[in-house]
Amino acid sequence: MRDTVGVKLESINVPPEVAAARFPGVGRRLGAYLDRLDHVATWSVAVRAEAEGRIRPSRLFGDHVKYDLTANDIDRTRRGMKHLAEMHFLAGATEVVTGVYGMPEVLRSLDELSRYDQASVDPRDYSMVATHLFGGCRAGSDPAMSVVDPQLRVHGIDGLYVMDASVFPTNTGVNPQHGIMAVATVASERLC
Numbered sequence: 001m002r003d004t005v006g007v008k009l010e011s012i013n014v015p016p017e018v019a020a021a022r023f024p025g026v027g028r029r030l031g032a033y034l035d036r037l038d039h040v041a042t043w044s045v046a047v048r049a050e051a052e053g054r055i056r057p058s059r060l061f062g063d064h065v066k067y068d069l070t071a072n073d074i075d076r077t078r079r080g081m082k083h084l085a086e087m088h089f090l091a092g093a094t095e096v097v098t099g100v101y102g103m104p105e106v107l108r109s110l111d112e113l114s115r116y117d118q119a120s121v122d123p124r125d126y127s128m129v130a131t132h133l134f135g136g137c138r139a140g141s142d143p144a145m146s147v148v149d150p151q152l153r154v155h156g157i158d159g160l161y162v163m164d165a166s167v168f169p170t171n172t173g174v175n176p177q178h179g180i181m182a183v184a185t186v187a188s189e190r191l192c
């Protein structure tokens with residue numbers, strides 16, 4: 001799905017308090033979901049977003065990161081969610097909690113999958129987290145468009161290098177830690 005839709009479907013482990021924040025309802029209804037936590041599978045749709053963002057210093061929050069998902073990003077998200085729901089119904093799930101504002105809170109059969117096609121295109125209607133942020137010190141040969149050069153030297157400052165995820169020019173679409181470690185290892189060995 002990474003090469004076709006542009007998403008990766010992955011199971012994730014979340015603590016019960018995080019799961020609780022994602023279930024519909026309050027009181028007894030929420031309690032009923034929590035009672036069945038050992039029958040719950042938590043999955044995510046990792047989207048290779050085409051949106052590009054901005055980082056600004058913020059007095060309140062340290063660095064302020066902002067980016068707006070494109071219509072294409074939301075379309076990929078919806079398609080990924082639909083595949084996930086289908087996969088789980090085919091594996092025997094009796095309920096899929098959608099987590100999308102404006103959609104039914106819970107789907108109960110394959111017949112309802114088409115609801116994803118009509119789901120909102122507004123990014124604010126989706127619960128999302130951003131854990132793979134890159135490009136704050138993007139590498140490139142043009143100082144107007146990048147912070148470091150292809151050898152990871154900061155443009156215009158001798159002896160200053162950046163060797164972490166911030167030099168990636170784009171997002172990777174996959175879990176990045178191996179790539180980050182490889183870049184940092186190769187770049188630091190060149191310094192020796």
Ligand SMILES: Cc1cc2nc3c(=O)[nH]c(=O)nc-3n(C[C@H](O)[C@H](O)[C@H](O)COP(=O)(O)OP(=O)(O)OC[C@H]3O[C@@H](n4cnc5c(N)ncnc54)[C@H](O)[C@@H]3O)c2cc1C
Pocket residue numbers: 130131132133164165166175176177178180
């Ligand atoms: C919840 C979550 C889950 C993730 N899961 C995965 C996963 O399963 N697989 C995967 O590959 N990637 C995962 N990632 C992404 C991955 O963790 C990051 O992309 C990666 O750690 C970035 O590496 P980095 O070295 O660029 O920055 P970081 O790992 O963030 O390191 C930056 C370091 O700089 C330090 N620092 C910051 N400011 C200062 C300062 N002023 N002075 C001195 N030190 C400072 C920080 O304390 C930190 O130690 C996940 C990220 C999150 C948030």
